[in-house]
Every structure is written in structure tokens, then in C-alpha cells.
Amino acid sequence: EGLAISRQGNFYLIVCDMQSPNGGFVWFPGGPDDRYITQYIVTGLSHLLLLDPATGSNKDLQEIITAALKYLDQSVSADYEQLIKLTKKGAKVDGGLGNLQIQYLYLRSAFKNYPVPGSSLKAVSYYREQAQKSWIKQSRYMQAMIALALQRTDDIKTAKAIITALKQNAVISEEMGMYWKDVRSGYFWHQAPVETQAILIEAFAEINRDQQAVNDMKTWLLKQKQTQSWNSTRATAEACYALFITVPPAGADKAGSGIADLLQNNPDVSIKLGNTIVDAGASSNDRNDPSSQPEAGTGYFKRSFNQDQVKPAMGNIEVTLKAPGKPAGAGSTANLPSWGAVYWQYFENIDQVSSATAGALQVKKQLFVETQSDRGAVLRPITSESPLKVGDKLKVRIELRSDRDLEYVHMKDMRAAGTEPLNVISRYKWQDGLGYYESTGDAATNFYFSWLSKGVYVFEYPLRVTHSGNFS
Template identity: 40%
Template sequence: MSREHFVRAGETQTAVMDNLLNSDSGTMAHHQMVFEYTSNPSWYAIKSLPYLMEYEHECAEQTFSRYYANAMAHHILTSNPKVKTVFDSWAQNGTNVSALEKNEELKTVMLSHTPWLRDAQSEAQKQQRLATLFDLAETAKQKKKTLAKLEKLQGDSGGFPWFNGGYTNEYITRHIAAGLGHMKKLGIKNDDTPQTDRMYQNAIDALDTEWKKRFDHYLENHQTLKDYSYGNAFWHYQYARSFDVSITENSDEVLEKAMEYAFAKAEKSYSSQPLYTKLLMAITLHRNGKTKLASAIMEGLKQTAVKSDENGMYWKENKNSWYWYSSDIETQALAIEAFQEVTADLNSVEELKIWLLKNKRTNQWKSTKATADATYALLLQGGKWLDVEENNKITWGGNKPLPVDKMKAVEKEAGTGYFKITMNAPEVYKELGTVTVKNKSDVTGYGALYWQYFEDLDKIKVDDDLPLSVKKKLFKKVMTDSGEKLEEITSEDPLKIGDLITVRLIIKTNADMDFVHLKDMRASGFEPVDVISKYKWQDGLGYYQSTKDVATHFFFDQMNKGTYVFEYDVRASNAGQFSNGITRLECMYAPEFSSHSEGMRVKIEE
């Protein structure tokens, strides 16, 4: 059983395990309790940088991502030399492991028994490369080498192809120009700056040329650009060039007219634009002096955002799709930039970061683009995140401070302030079901409380009032005149040998999660109908199903927010009274997100 909690700056949060506080079973035996807490999760943005260094293909976008990671690391090291001690500590203490490998003792299945072992090994290798990334001499060398390769990819026009030898790709050019703009915004200056400034200017020149061609072509059949459709691509182009507004002074007359019409049109059309485009509009308009309109857009976005204690601030429509402007991570990162720059609304910025950090807690960021944008957004506060002093008051087990002997035995992780303490069976008592964290620091922290215990399976109480929940129902398949019918089974309804039983599992999650494992135990009087392990698809979920002696396992690479119902069949094969066990659901990437159904008994007659 587990409870997770995010504790905002200046707030107090309490996590409660009712089943422990109210436990009165004579057969229950404690195994252990675990409490873990991270006081400055912003450091995990840095832990994402190695992913940007590992690219399989020699394309322009991923070559830029590698340069971005090296330049970011070099900037952090040179501007804050004390940071080096943090990374040395990570390397020495073996903390650079995959999230899939952490807290192995709190999970219901060994990583080696899941389809995700190679994912964990790959992620661990990336984390081990943090040592290389924060070696100042090696980083400087790789930075130079990668920048030279990137500049070689930039054509004579200033545009970038996707791959070397290809035609100039307008979108890739926009993306890299915006990335170079991000580096300007973060104040990354080094001996490469003249070169990157030149590359940025050349990329903007290439974009200007391309857009002038488009406008000239349009004007062949129209008198003005007043009715031109200024869509997502145009606003992304304007966003990319807005990192240096002074370049508009030398802009072409057609381009200047297009900007005038687009800015005027935005006042009436912004409300119908996609979320990502609205954010691009707000930032671009703000940087070009249209602060009133930019603020109006931001106010509308704030009004339509969802705000919750669990997930911070986000938008329901922020979903992934096949369009380049429909990426939830990149959109959330852009929202952080917009609320920080346009409205200086730091409360909203913190709430937006909570969503981003919670997403990272339960998901891998799937692309170099998403990782680069998210890292940029989390580091926008400058060096402040490095200087946050840990200042928490934690009470556990009846308003008592954390056990001194336990705290002395653990070493807090440098930077993040992460620690984990364990109470073994003789040390566990009911009052440990409550933990309170008073966060007096300037950033949000998060933690989790775990309770492991032994109990008769049919006495286990349901634990599903959580971000992740599962319920299990059994139905007997009955043939009637109108066809097949399902009749729900309770512990009072006897079955017959040979009866076909449908197991129905109802899963609810209030957040997107990766690497979700479901273990469905079954009565020893049941035999599975489908015994072959294979990949399946049901109710919008793709999963790998593996049948073992005592349980059927389901492995979901990804589970998006929502409710899912899926079924599989077993057959009554042995007479007697049996415990049907429980169904346990957990995110292997963050085991504090878990749930289980209640236990029940089944009776099978000959």
C-alpha cells in the first residue's frame, strides 16, 4: 500500500493510510514501512540531459540536441563550480540508475521478469554518462565538435535539412533557431557565442526568405495579405525570430506587412487557435510590444486551465497527436515560459512545473525535442534552483520527528535532497500511517509512504481511492435463448466444475503513466483459457499478457489518463473453497502510484 504527495512551497501536506490506522485483523503481520522524500526535484531536469546526448541518427535536430546538452552542462559548471561536487556525489553513491531499477523491494515483480529490462539498462547507461557530461574538459571538447558538425549541416541559405544532403526543411530550421534562442534566453555565453549568434541569424534569414516566397506567391492572386491564414507554422516562425527583436528593423517590407496583418488578426482569432499556438502568439506579441493583447491571451488561458492539488495546473486539451504542435510536454514547457515572461505570474509557473515534474515522475520523456524544451522550462528561473536551501519539518507516527538513528544511517542525495528510511516489522505501529511535511523552502518537494504487510488474501481490504485504482469482478458465462449472458459472482454463489468465468478488470488513472504492471491473482480452482503469452489490444489499451501459475500479468508500456475495462476468461477446474487473491496495479517507474482490489473467496462444486 502506498501514498504519494507533492508539497508546495510554504504549504503543509499530510499523507494518511486509513487501512493501517484502522487495522484490527488478528492474522495481519507487518513486513516494513518506507518513507522517501525529495526536497528539490528541479535537479531532475539535469538528470534528463544525458538523453539529449544519445542520438541514433545523424539528423540536424538530434545533432542540435547533443550540442544543447553539452552547452547547458558547460554553462552550469562554469557559472556554478560548486555543482561539480553534486555530480561527483551522484557518481560515487551509485544514484545514476534508471527509475525502473529504484525501489525494487517495493514492487510486486522483479524488473528482470518484465518486458522492460532493456529499457532500464538503456536508461541506466544514459544516467551513468552524467559523469562524462559534467567533466568540464570533455564537455568543452564535445561542444566544439558537435557545433562544427551542426554548422556543416547548415546550408548556404542558412536553413537546415533534416539529414545531410537533403533539401532545406523549414520546420527543422524553425526548431533549431528557436533552440538557439532558448540558449540566448538562458544567458548561455561562451567562446561559441559568436558562432551560434551567426548561425541563429543565418537561420532567421533563411526563414525570412522562405516566408517571403510564400507571401509573394499568395500576392500573385490577392491584392493584400489581410486574409492570409496565419497559422501554427507562421507563429512558430515569429516565435523563433522573437529572441532577437532587433532583427525586425532590417526586415523586408512584405514581411513587415505580414506581421502587421497577423498581429491585428490575432486580436479576433486567437481564441479559436490550438493551445500551443496561443502560447506562441502571447510570447511573440509580448516581445514585439503588444503587451495588452498578449496579457489578454494569457488571462484567457489561465481561466480555461484546470487547477488541482494533485496535478497542478494544466489544460485538458493538451494531448499528444500526430501534429508537430500537439505535444503535451513541449506545450507545458512553452506555457511555463509564457506565464513567466508575459505575466510574471510565478504562482502559475510553480503550478505548471508541478504537472511537468509529476509527468516526469511517472513517464519517460519520449523525444529529444520534448526533453530539451522541458529542461529549458525548468531551468528558466536561472540559478535560483541551485541555491534552494532544504527547509522541511517532517513528522511521522504521532507528530514525532523522523527517527534520529534512521536519519544518521542514510545519506541524503546531493542536490535533490532525496532520502529513504525503512522501519522493519518490529518497529512498525499504527500511528506510522500518518506523515506530515511542512515545506518551508522556495520549491515544491515530493515524497511517498509505503506499507508492506502479510494478510490472508480474502481479508485484504480494497485500496483504490488513489490516482491509480483497480477493481475486479467475476462473471459466469451463461447461455440463454437470447444468447450469451454474464451473471456476476459473489462469494455466496457456488460454481460448477466446467463453468466458464469472465474476469473483468476496471482500471482508472488520473494521469498518463509509463511502464504500468498489473498482477491479477486467481483461485487455484481456476485454470486460464488463454495460456500463451502475447501482445494484445483491448479497450484502447495495448499490453503484453503473460500467464503464470498463480497469476496473470499485464504489462502496459503506456497508459493514458482515463478509465479502462478489459476482460479475460478462466475455467472452473477443481472443486473446493478457494481464495481468489487480489489484483495489484502499479507504475513500475514510480511505485508510490499503486492500488489493489479487495480479496474474495469462491466456491466450486462438482
């Protein structure tokens, strides 16, 4: 218990350090307050309060939430005032409902004990009315947020209409569960299939209290983890929260929390590779390997074989599923879906890996030796005829090309062996109108861009050669 309290205190300190004096949160220290990041963090805090209501009495948390909501209330008021300014004189104010305003309505509805100030009521009412009128034009992600916001602010009729429309457009499969074909990954925060599925689960649980639909949607969420991945920390956090959601009992106004049987209903899997038998939790090559234990919730486990252990007979594969806790024999076969894969993996020297030429981003990296002359610093390319020496100063030049606008981009540059960075302090930087956070790690330098406009960007940073030898 003492350790839990200590960790909770550390969490509040970390969150406080990332909060600006105006109540907004930054993505990285030194950067400007970021409205989406602020709304995302406050949404996460609302989830925390649902899973553990006792945390709501914490004074530090109350101060964090109060300051953040004040910042967000002022932001939505500023949106509305700007919309009025842009509206022609005599015309009726209309439109202006974007993803940020919808996200705000959703998170704000979770804090009924933090009233909206009078100065923001008009803006909030306006955007709520816009959501009631235009929900059908929104993405599935936004429709779920609107439905929850309206349900919590007493427009139950519209909320249920949205859920009905969502269910009519869903694909229901015995194998994959319930999902939506038109939900696609993209380059913006609201184009995220796992996060979309998570909030849809919350909406169906809280509004329609549809246990079957909730379980079917959880099936799809788990299958994404089993067959692909929850591809970010944000996706993982939202998916875990959704799996903890339970359909609320009669009389409750929000979805409940707990661990459904779906998470615990994993079959026992036995795989036969030729004459080699692999069972979950009993690795033939390392019984103490943590990865050999089935992962809670998904049942995922992994076995690795070295090159000398792989035999041709292993190409004959048999898989047996057994109902959890039942001995082998008649009636023990599990009627549960499972996925697996067998694959070869090999490693390649980094200098043999070719550059990617497709996709939204293209990166070109060059290394130069920096020397001094009577004209100042001179950069010369590194060649086999001019080997590096200990003490040489290198300049890393990275050219980043983007063919479209992107948000929340992470670029990781692996550092060459035998070199050490001269920029050891991580900090926020501005360059040619682009703001980014540069973080120096043990083996790489990381660049984080909250917004990256279409164009070409060049970044440089220095290294020092510290060791001699042939590295790969």
C-alpha cells in the same frame, strides 16, 4: 573550463554540419532542409542565449543564427507571396496563419539584435496582425507563442489579454498544480502536452510575472516526470528549460534563468516493505548503484529486487515522508506531495510477443532466404523444414501501414541474433515518393520519416547469416 570550451566547440561543429548552404537545417544528413526543424533549433539557440548570454559573442554561433534567420525570413515571405497568388483578384488578403508562421513569430521576437530585412517586413507584419486577430482560435501552445511574440514586439495589451484568458481556462489543483484539460497528445509536433506546458510557463513568467502560477505550472511539469515521463528528448529539453525559468525582476524585459526552490524542495522518503526498509540513497542490495541516488529536481529513485529476494510480507507497504534535512520525530513530517509505484516486471522471448493491431500504425515483418536461379533472385520463406546455414543471404521485408498522416516517425527493427547487415552505411533514401533516413546500428536498423502520408509502405534490406545455433 577547458573541457566546457571543447564541448562547446564540438556542439558548433555538429550544428554546422546539419545546416544546409541556404541556412536551413536537415533532420538527418542527406535529406532536404526542414523548416520546422530549423525553427526548433533556432528556438533552442534563443534559449541558450537566455541561460548563458555570454555565448552570444561567439562568432560561429552568430554565423549559424544569421544564416538560419535569413532562411526563415525568406520562407515566411514565400508563404505570404503564395497567399497573395491564391487570393482572388480584388479580394482582401486574409487568413493563412498556421502553426509554422506562429512559431516563426515567436522565435523571431527573441532576436531583436538580428533585424528583419526589409524584403520580409510586409510578410512579418501581416502574420503579426493575423495573430492579433485570431489568437482565440488557436491551441494553448500557439496562444502562448503568440502572447510572447506580441509582448516582445510591444503589443502588451493583447499579450496580457491572452494570459488572462489562459488563466481563466486553467485547472488549478493543490496536488497537480496548474494545467489545461484540453491539451492532448497527438501525432504532430504542436500536439505535445509537456512542450505546451513549458512554453506556457515562459509566457506567464515573462508577461504577467505571476510567480504563483509559474510555480503551480512547474508542479504539474514535475508530476508528469514523477508519475509518467517526459516522453522524448524534445520534451525533456523544453521541460528542463522551463524549470530553469524564473520570474524576471522589475525592469527586465524577459524571463530570468536560475533554479527555483521548487526543484530543491524534495522530501526524504522511507519505504517499508514488510521487514525490508528502503531509503533514498541507501540501497539494500547495491549502495553504489547510481539509480539508488535521488534524481535532482524530481527526487526520483528506484529499487529492484531479484525473484529470490521477494517475500509475501513485502505486500505490506508503509511510506514515510520527512521534511528535507530534519531528523525523525515530531514536526519532521513533510507536507509535500510524492508519488511512487510497486510493480512486477518479467521478460518474454521476442518470438512470443504478438503484434499490435490498434493505433495509427501497424507493422508486419517477414524474413526470406534469397537464392539465385536462372531467372534471377528468388525469395523463399524460412520454415522449420529448411533451416538456415552460415552464409545464407536473408531479405527482411517490413510492411508499414498508417491510417493517417504522421510526422517525425521513428521505426526501429531489431535484428535477429546470428546475423549481420549488408547495408552498413547509413544514408538518406527515396522510395515511391517517400523520403526517409535509414540508419544501421549494432542491434537494429532504424528508419526515420519526417513526413509519413496515409498508406501502405514496404521496406526491404539484406542480412547475412554469420553464426550457427539456436537463438532467442
